[in-house]
Amino acid sequence: MSLKQVPLHSIHQQAGAKIVPFAGFEMPVRYSSDLDEHNTVRNAVGVFDVSHMGEFMLKGEHAIGLINKVSANDAHALYDGKVQYSYLPNGKGGIVDDLLVYRINEHEYMLVVNASNIDKDWNWISQYNTDGAVEMINISDEMSLFAVQGPLAAKAMQSLTEENLDAIGYYTFVKTNFAGCANVIVSATGYTGAGGFEIYVSNHQAEAVWNAIMEAGAPYGIKPIGLGARDTLRLEMGYNLYGNDITDETSPIEAGLGWVTKFTHDFIDADVLKQQKEQGVPRKLAGFTMIDRGIPRGHYEIADADGNTIGEVTSGTQSPTLGKGIGLGYVPTALSKPGSTIYIKVRDKLLQAEVVKLPFVR
Amino acid sequence: MVATEWGYSLQIRVQMSYFAAINHVPEMNFPAELKYTQDHEWIRLEEDGTAVVGITDFAQHELGDIVFVDVSSVGQSLAQGDVFGSVEAVKTVSDLFLPIDGEILELNSAVEKKPELLNSDPYGDGWIIKIKPANTDFDALLSVDAYQELVGA
Numbered sequence A: 001m002s003l004k005q006v007p008l009h010s011i012h013q014q015a016g017a018k019i020v021p022f023a024g025f026e027m028p029v030r031y032s033s034d035l036d037e038h039n040t041v042r043n044a045v046g047v048f049d050v051s052h053m054g055e056f057m058l059k060g061e062h063a064i065g066l067i068n069k070v071s072a073n074d075a076h077a078l079y080d081g082k083v084q085y086s087y088l089p090n091g092k093g094g095i096v097d098d099l100l101v102y103r104i105n106e107h108e109y110m111l112v113v114n115a116s117n118i119d120k121d122w123n124w125i126s127q128y129n130t131d132g133a134v135e136m137i138n139i140s141d142e143m144s145l146f147a148v149q150g151p152l153a154a155k156a157m158q159s160l161t162e163e164n165l166d167a168i169g170y171y172t173f174v175k176t177n178f179a180g181c182a183n184v185i186v187s188a189t190g191y192t193g194a195g196g197f198e199i200y201v202s203n204h205q206a207e208a209v210w211n212a213i214m215e216a217g218a219p220y221g222i223k224p225i226g227l228g229a230r231d232t233l234r235l236e237m238g239y240n241l242y243g244n245d246i247t248d249e250t251s252p253i254e255a256g257l258g259w260v261t262k263f264t265h266d267f268i269d270a271d272v273l274k275q276q277k278e279q280g281v282p283r284k285l286a287g288f289t290m291i292d293r294g295i296p297r298g299h300y301e302i303a304d305a306d307g308n309t310i311g312e313v314t315s316g317t318q319s320p321t322l323g324k325g326i327g328l329g330y331v332p333t334a335l336s337k338p339g340s341t342i343y344i345k346v347r348d349k350l351l352q353a354e355v356v357k358l359p360f361v362r
Numbered sequence B: 001m002v003a004t005e006w007g008y009s010l011q012i013r014v015q016m017s018y019f020a021a022i023n024h025v026p027e028m029n030f031p032a033e034l035k036y037t038q039d040h041e042w043i044r045l046e047e048d049g050t051a052v053v054g055i056t057d058f059a060q061h062e063l064g065d066i067v068f069v070d071v072s073s074v075g076q077s078l079a080q081g082d083v084f085g086s087v088e089a090v091k092t093v094s095d096l097f098l099p100i101d102g103e104i105l106e107l108n109s110a111v112e113k114k115p116e117l118l119n120s121d122p123y124g125d126g127w128i129i130k131i132k133p134a135n136t137d138f139d140a141l142l143s144v145d146a147y148q149e150l151v152g153a
Helices: A009-014 A034-043 A065-072 A115-126 A153-160 A203-220 A225-237 A270-277 B010-024 B057-063 B109-113 B144-151
Strands: A018-022 A025-030 A048-050 A054-059 A083-089 A095-105 A108-113 A135-138 A143-149 A173-178 A181-187 A196-202 A283-290 A301-303 A310-321 A324-332 A341-346 A351-354 B003-005 B041-045 B051-055 B068-070 B083-089 B093-097 B102-106 B129-133
Touching: A009 A018, A009 A048, A009 A203, A009 B109, A025 A225, A034 A048, A034 A225, A034 B109, A048 A203, A048 A225, A054 A065, A054 A115, A065 A115, A083 A115, A083 B144, A095 A115, A095 A203, A108 A115, A115 A135, A153 A196, A153 A203, A181 A203, A225 A324, A283 A310, A310 A341, A324 A351, A341 B109, B102 B109
Parallel strands: none
Antiparallel strands: A018 A025, A048 A143, A054 A108, A054 A135, A083 A095, A095 A108, A143 A196, A173 A181, A181 A196, A283 A324, A283 A351, A301 A310, A301 A341, A310 A324, A341 A351, B041 B051, B051 B129, B068 B083, B083 B093, B102 B129
């Protein structure tokens, strides 16, 4: 399969980005230094081009019914301008994808899904759209998405809009004029824990908006940020990555997604998930920090003190903020409590680690 | 070095032509007096008959910020191509292969404490190990010209 490019591909190349294949796209993984980019977002402001993400519009009076059938969170809790994190159960106790649900108005919703799952999600949702009662439009190829993230994001972007950016509450959004473009969605969401906005624009506006963001952010030291730093930033917050920490094979209850699993509505797998929530699950996704020197990585084995395998690391890295190894992995429920001692098999060594409460970085 | 992690592979040898095609290649430094390997290590014979081994400027640039150097082979005698340790960047783990038969004499303690030296000074303070080579004939290794051709520099 040939790789897709984001609309601003050549701008990223000119900015010195190293490009790698990711989720079917050629994506900027790093512009200068992973650590410098990470720290720029934690301490100031940076911008990611995450236009590979997928967007579906669902319209009509039955849209909310379809969403509430396929999504574990309850879309009835949404109001105009509100965003909700959720996931799509796969009918076998696993997860099709995780996603954001935007309520534009009572009869219009936008679903934002992972790039690697666009076709899978579209087909999955479509099969529950009986008789085409809901108008579904896949706008993934027409939309660009820029994540302006960091504690200075609101200050740095304020000159681009008359909307008071500080007044946009976490997980809410406005549709507004931004950088001279109409109908831009400015959403107080992100995947870094550093604060900031995700900005959805049509592809034909993308270059103008990107350049305006870079210009407005220049006095605040804004830099373009690659997927490498995006991963270390999200992992420091303990956020799940689909394909690593959650998959078609992992239970959402085991993955800690019980908080977005709402039994106030009837949805796919509600019965089995309710049973799991009430009766408990044998293993849980836990965050851990390394006590011994070493860096955990995806697929490394988790062991007990005797070296017996008890689980597997799903994500791991050196935390730039903490200066030590951090990771997520599935462990037996008894060992998922903060303070539990586990061991990570790093090459030929058994290194001690401690289960901790998430996020790793506050 | 062979690196894998996070869905994409940095197996530099295999993907080089791809990266060269789509990435801007910055100015890189390859000292003429060194010998090189296809796995992106360099080796330098010292006057006392020992040799110093590190990774190339190309390798450190491809890997990005190096955050961990792990060598537990000091005191061992290994063969050419054996893994003598690993370096970890933010997103990648890479095995280090011995360029020539020899005994591992010493790990550079400076890079243990400051792995970023591999990025900032790959041929100087960022050297990784000192070895006692089984023989001092390095002619089978890559010359600077052959290595530059390999990495498209």
